[in-house]
Amino acid sequence: MVGKKKKKGSKTVVNIVLGIICVIWLLPTLGLFVSSFRPAADILQTGWWKVFPHQEWKAGDTIQLSKDVDLRGPIEVNGKTYTDDQLKAGVKADDSRLIWENRRARTVNSQEQGWKVKPDLTLDNYNNVLTGKEYKLKEADGSETIQKGTGLSQAFWNTLTIAVPATVIPVLIASFAAYAFAWLRFPGRKTLFVIIIAMLVIPIQVALIPVLKDYTALGLNGSYLGIWLAHTAFGLPLVTYFMYNFISQLPKDLFESAFMDGASHFTIFSKLILPLSVPALASIGIFQFLWVWNDYLVSLIFIGNQPSVQVMSMKIADLVGSRGNDWHLLTSAAFISMLMPLAIFFLLQKYFVRGLMGGSIKG
Amino acid sequence: MRFSITNDKGMYEKMKKVSGRTMSLALALCLSFSVMLSACGGGNNNNTAAATDPPAATNAATTDNNQASTDNASADTAGTPLELAMKGDYKGTKVTMFGPFVDADQVKFESSIKDFEAKTGIDIQYEGSKEFEATINIRVDGGNAPDIADFPQPGLLASIAKTGKVVDLTSVLDQAKLAANYNKSWLDMSTMDGKDGKIMAGIWNRSNVKSLVWYPKKQFDEAGYKVPETWDEMMALTEQIAKDGDPAWSIGIESGAATGWAATDWVENIMLRTTTPENYDKWVKGELSFTSPEVKNAVEVMSKIWLNKDYVYGGTKSIVTTAFGDAPKPMFENPPKAWFNLMGNFITSFFPETAKVDEDYDWFYLPSIDPQYGKPVLVAGDIYAMFNDRPEVRAVMEFFTTGESIKTWVQSGGVIAPMNDASLDWYSSESDRRMAKLVQDASTLRFDGSDLMPGKVGAGTFWKGMTDYVSGTATLDQALEQIQSGWKN
Numbered sequence: 001m002v003g004k005k006k007k008k009g010s011k012t013v014v015n016i017v018l019g020i021i022c023v024i025w026l027l028p029t030l031g032l033f034v035s036s037f038r039p040a041a042d043i044l045q046t047g048w049w050k051v052f053p054h055q056e057w058k059a060g061d062t063i064q065l066s067k068d069v070d071l072r073g074p075i076e077v078n079g080k081t082y083t084d085d086q087l088k089a090g091v092k093a094d095d096s097r098l099i100w101e102n103r104r105a106r107t108v109n110s111q112e113q114g115w116k117v118k119p120d121l122t123l124d125n126y127n128n129v130l131t132g133k134e135y136k137l138k139e140a141d142g143s144e145t146i147q148k149g150t151g152l153s154q155a156f157w158n159t160l161t162i163a164v165p166a167t168v169i170p171v172l173i174a175s176f177a178a179y180a181f182a183w184l185r186f187p188g189r190k191t192l193f194v195i196i197i198a199m200l201v202i203p204i205q206v207a208l209i210p211v212l213k214d215y216t217a218l219g220l221n222g223s224y225l226g227i228w229l230a231h232t233a234f235g236l237p238l239v240t241y242f243m244y245n246f247i248s249q250l251p252k253d254l255f256e257s258a259f260m261d262g263a264s265h266f267t268i269f270s271k272l273i274l275p276l277s278v279p280a281l282a283s284i285g286i287f288q289f290l291w292v293w294n295d296y297l298v299s300l301i302f303i304g305n306q307p308s309v310q311v312m313s314m315k316i317a318d319l320v321g322s323r324g325n326d327w328h329l330l331t332s333a334a335f336i337s338m339l340m341p342l343a344i345f346f347l348l349q350k351y352f353v354r355g356l357m358g359g360s361i362k363g
Numbered sequence: 364m365r366f367s368i369t370n371d372k373g374m375y376e377k378m379k380k381v382s383g384r385t386m387s388l389a390l391a392l393c394l395s396f397s398v399m400l401s402a403c404g405g406g407n408n409n410n411t412a413a414a415t416d417p418p419a420a421t422n423a424a425t426t427d428n429n430q431a432s433t434d435n436a437s438a439d440t441a442g443t444p445l446e447l448a449m450k451g452d453y454k455g456t457k458v459t460m461f462g463p464f465v466d467a468d469q470v471k472f473e474s475s476i477k478d479f480e481a482k483t484g485i486d487i488q489y490e491g492s493k494e495f496e497a498t499i500n501i502r503v504d505g506g507n508a509p510d511i512a513d514f515p516q517p518g519l520l521a522s523i524a525k526t527g528k529v530v531d532l533t534s535v536l537d538q539a540k541l542a543a544n545y546n547k548s549w550l551d552m553s554t555m556d557g558k559d560g561k562i563m564a565g566i567w568n569r570s571n572v573k574s575l576v577w578y579p580k581k582q583f584d585e586a587g588y589k590v591p592e593t594w595d596e597m598m599a600l601t602e603q604i605a606k607d608g609d610p611a612w613s614i615g616i617e618s619g620a621a622t623g624w625a626a627t628d629w630v631e632n633i634m635l636r637t638t639t640p641e642n643y644d645k646w647v648k649g650e651l652s653f654t655s656p657e658v659k660n661a662v663e664v665m666s667k668i669w670l671n672k673d674y675v676y677g678g679t680k681s682i683v684t685t686a687f688g689d690a691p692k693p694m695f696e697n698p699p700k701a702w703f704n705l706m707g708n709f710i711t712s713f714f715p716e717t718a719k720v721d722e723d724y725d726w727f728y729l730p731s732i733d734p735q736y737g738k739p740v741l742v743a744g745d746i747y748a749m750f751n752d753r754p755e756v757r758a759v760m761e762f763f764t765t766g767e768s769i770k771t772w773v774q775s776g777g778v779i780a781p782m783n784d785a786s787l788d789w790y791s792s793e794s795d796r797r798m799a800k801l802v803q804d805a806s807t808l809r810f811d812g813s814d815l816m817p818g819k820v821g822a823g824t825f826w827k828g829m830t831d832y833v834s835g836t837a838t839l840d841q842a843l844e845q846i847q848s849g850w851k852n
Contacts, residue, residue: 041692044689044692070606071605071606072673102698103608104608104609105698106608133466133467137474137771137775138771147470147474209501212501212505213505215507216505217506221507300492300498301501301505305490305491305492306490317493318466318469318492320466320493321466321467322467322491322493323709323712323713324618325713326466
């Protein structure tokens with residue numbers, strides 16, 4: 001009884017902690033989501049929570065002061081004296097508050113509280129991001145032409161073209177490698193494996209310039225092949241390590257019986273290993289896909305920013321303009337770019353959980 | 364984690380037996396895999412490879428070949444590269460270009476070169492990146508330099524020019540023509556230290572004016588204020604507006620990682636108005652210390668506005684937390700909550716779309732402080748440098764020295780052409796036209812100092828020191844010492 005109660009109690013604690021973590025994670029996301037529907041001026045002025053019904057001060061009676069009131073001295077309103085700073089911040093009195101309405105015209109407003117229910121929302125941010133912004137150009141004769149910018153669709157397909165092969169290639173190669181490291185005996189196996197693990201800690205930044213030099217010599221810069229290879233190479237150590245952990249845990253009796261029946265390594269790999277490691281493949285696939293999808297640095301260096309090859313993350317960065325004047329578009333762009341990874345995650349979610357658990361339970 | 368798995372011997376031997384077949388299978392798989400890859404990649408490869416191949420060769424050869432090739436060109440009476448290009452000699456060639464402008468600026472740039480591309484058949488492939496400053500070094504070091512790069516900060520170009528990877532334009536472009544088409548200050552600013560002596564590292568294509576005070580014209584006139592002609596008049600007006608009930612200035616220097624740059628424009632403008640241009644140049648080169656009385660005085664003049672809570676919208680504390688792009692917004696409220704904003708002409712892209720130039724807003728020249736220094740104007744701009752020497756690239760570079768190359772951009776507003784052959788009639792607003800005239804008539808033209816200083820100071824301690832000073836975490840002396848320390852390392 002006592003043990004059970006204790007277990008139940010600790011479960012509640014775990015749930016509360018998880019709940020708090022969830023809120024900490026989700027609240028900013030929710031704020032961003034709400035902001036993506038707000039006009040830029042509103043985002044600057046009030047917090048996102050103001051879209052929900054709330055009480056706010058509403059303009060009431062205007063009190064006209066004498067025009068020659070010295071703002072730096074005490075200011076008399078309705079028989080009471082206030083300072084300028086007080087009137088700037090607003091002075092509460094009963095249900096109303098006194099605040100400058102127009103300091104220049106020397107009018108003070110006595111505001112009352114009221115409910116604001118209907119929020120000002122707009123789809124403009126999404127419109128601008130999805131279908132492209134409009135740019136005004138003036139012609140020689142003074143007439144104005146409006147040029148429509150490009151939306152996200154081209155960048156979306158570019159990113160997909162990069163992300164899918166850049167996920168499939170490393171996962172495939174790593175599975176071969178993991179099988180070899182786990183079940184084949186060859187000289188230098190341990191050394192090679194340690195080298196691969198060691199490569200996990202090398203930051204990719206140190207490789208950028210040397211690799212770029214080689215790419216220039218090979219003419220791979222700005223091509224899809226180049227960036228697939230780059231992502232593959234940068235991703236391989238982790239993916240290999242992950243797949244090795246999984247594949248090495250598979251029961252060896254399976255392979256023995258397969259060998260007895262005369263199966264080759266390739267048959268074993270394709271008929272036994274691959275089907276058995278679907279959960280691991282799915283989870284590392286999600287990791288690699290997310291990494292490639294959100295990548296900015298590798299794309300910036302190896303594929304560049306030409307519209308024909310530009311990826312989403314770079315297109316979104318460009319949306320804000322040379323001097324960041326359209327920062328508010330980032331809100332909606334972030335949500336649009338989030339859709340694809342979310343879809344992949346939910347599609348493969350059940351494998352994902354199994355993949356993470358897989359090694360630990362059987363090991 | 365187990366690194367070794369013990370299999371029984373029998374299985375191991377069996378594996379050995381079949382390994383021959385497996386090997387060939389695996390090999391076949393790998394081969395077909397790589398064939399598939401190269402087939403997929405091939406299509407895109409061709410587009411870009413052409414442009415990226417030559418740099419290694421040309422970079423090394425430029426310094427030697429420059430002289431020879433120009434001699435040939437001048438001996439050949441056919442004309443300059445631009446004239447040849449206009450005849451269609453370089454039809455079908457590609458010139459790659461890399462620069463920092465994206466989005467609206469990119470559209471404006473592309474529309475201004477469209478005519479040239481159609482006439483000559485040269486395809487200028489412009490690539491814009493928000494990370495230009497970070498990327499250009501990697502590209503140049505990686506041998507993947509664009510044919511032409513657009514530097515918004517000459518300091519950055521100067522550091523690359525030192526490595527000898529920039530083509531010296533002295534022999535590429537006709538110097539007499541350049542001298543006729545540019546103010547001498549511009550040409551002086553494009554001369555930089557190369558690997559072996561001074562070189563002409565680039566040409567100026569678009570410029571910004573940074574000595575402008577923006578104000579809401581309509582309400583300003585209605586309130587009966589008059590545009591100040593001297594610094595004292597401006598301070599008197601500031602006091603007047605404060606008495607009338609508004610803080611006069613809206614100032615914001617927040618800009619993410621670049622917070623503080625807007626403050627440097629103030630200091631530079633005041634420096635030009637309180638000391639000689641020679642002292643300014645020395646200061647920019649690091650010969651005049653930040654702790655010197657000249658610089659200290661400039662910051663003190665600035666502080667008379669900045670540190671007075673009645674003069675600044677939101678008070679001094681809000682300066683550091685207000686984004687430079689949001690600072691002008693209170694000017695467009697009705698009635699305006701602030702009246703003045705000192706900023707370059709690019710700030711108009713942050714103004715509300717409904718506000719009309721010349722009607723709702725306008726600018727006045729930040730007045731002189733000491734009449735003996737005349738009417739100095741602080742400018743910034745983009746310098747185009749050439750990395751690969753090919754005839755069509757020369758033609759494009761020559762094109763960029765003409766006002767024609769920026770005409771449609773000038774018409775759309777937001778940029779000033781530094782070339783003399785750019786007609787004042789092109790400017791579609793009175794505001795822009797006055798700006799262009801201001802630059803042309805300037806008694807002293809000086810480039811934004813923080814863009815010329817080495818990055819550690821101009822984009823480092825200068826920003827940080829000013830931010831610390833304004834936010835109150837450092838005294839003036841501490842801040843200036845901190846800025847000066849950037850020169851040491």
